[in-house]
Amino acid sequence: MAAHLRGKAVYVASAVPGLFTHIQKLLPNESIIQVDPELHKDNVLTNELKHQIKDAEVLVAGPRLIAELMYATDLKLKLVACTTAGVNVMMNKLDNSKGEPAFTLIRTGEGYGRIIGEYVLGHIIATERRFKEIYSKQKEHMWAQGSLKSFRLLSSVNIGILGLGQIGKEVARMCKFMGMTVTGIKRQDSTSPPCQSVDNYGLLENLADVLPQLDYLCSILPSTPQTRNLLSGDILSHCKTKKPIFINVGRGDVIDEDSLVKAIKCEWLGGAILDVFNKEPLPTTSELWDLSNVTISPHVSGASLAEQVAECFVDNYNRYINGEELKYQVDWIKGY
Numbered sequence: 001m002a003a004h005l006r007g008k009a010v011y012v013a014s015a016v017p018g019l020f021t022h023i024q025k026l027l028p029n030e031s032i033i034q035v036d037p038e039l040h041k042d043n044v045l046t047n048e049l050k051h052q053i054k055d056a057e058v059l060v061a062g063p064r065l066i067a068e069l070m071y072a073t074d075l076k077l078k079l080v081a082c083t084t085a086g087v088n089v090m091m092n093k094l095d096n097s098k099g100e101p102a103f104t105l106i107r108t109g110e111g112y113g114r115i116i117g118e119y120v121l122g123h124i125i126a127t128e129r130r131f132k133e134i135y136s137k138q139k140e141h142m143w144a145q146g147s148l149k150s151f152r153l154l155s156s157v158n159i160g161i162l163g164l165g166q167i168g169k170e171v172a173r174m175c176k177f178m179g180m181t182v183t184g185i186k187r188q189d190s191t192s193p194p195c196q197s198v199d200n201y202g203l204l205e206n207l208a209d210v211l212p213q214l215d216y217l218c219s220i221l222p223s224t225p226q227t228r229n230l231l232s233g234d235i236l237s238h239c240k241t242k243k244p245i246f247i248n249v250g251r252g253d254v255i256d257e258d259s260l261v262k263a264i265k266c267e268w269l270g271g272a273i274l275d276v277f278n279k280e281p282l283p284t285t286s287e288l289w290d291l292s293n294v295t296i297s298p299h300v301s302g303a304s305l306a307e308q309v310a311e312c313f314v315d316n317y318n319r320y321i322n323g324e325e326l327k328y329q330v331d332w333i334k335g336y
Contacts, residue, residue, distance in 0.1 A: 162230075243269060
């Protein structure tokens, strides 16, 4: 049941289609104010935009706009909800000399697991059943039945997952449901409870021992000081035994581009499925575009869907109104 109006108007400054309407439906007794889209479309904090949100205590917005608001001391913001799961755009704006922003930041922590899981699972199935090759043969008018009848069952595939948060656990669940062996890769000092969908665990500290066992390596890691360049250098040389496919749906800075290109060209990896990059958009001059065993998508594996963003926000909004503990509150020190 929605909370009764208590003077906490919700301001929505987001380009997610339909988000304002969904929040209105879920909070029919609250004042929901749509910020003029023309004022925030460029994610620039103009005087006109500041005037429109000058009384806002609760704001729903995208990461780039929030990054511009972090040190706006003349605003009244107390609770800011990000429409995405990732918050690295804001973290990159942190200024230690200014301290932490005055508002509490929450992210959209629900819904992305299924969306990203479908992306990961879809690409694994497409790889194992050789959909690219099937399409290529079709264009050549070739009936290549003999060569295309050879493939692996998913039950013979071992996928290693880096990052077992809410999204990672859902990806693990979906992969396990399809019969795959799931290897979770975590830090030795991790206090997270075991995930039922994970068959076995490996340690980041012993990554060289884990990598030779994998057919796929999927990174769902956020961007933090501990994760940046985790896979850079020659660590992926330990993949050469089974030549797994690298899937990155987390953040691009888990590996630098030169290291990734080298791992593919040296055939340490069997290829890569990449949705995130160190620099976005991916420059047209990047070698990755022209590697035949690399699939590139423009950061769309976890698109924000209005209904899911609205449901996650409204749950937290009611918690905020009722003085309860918030979910998915961002820790400015940890970076997520």
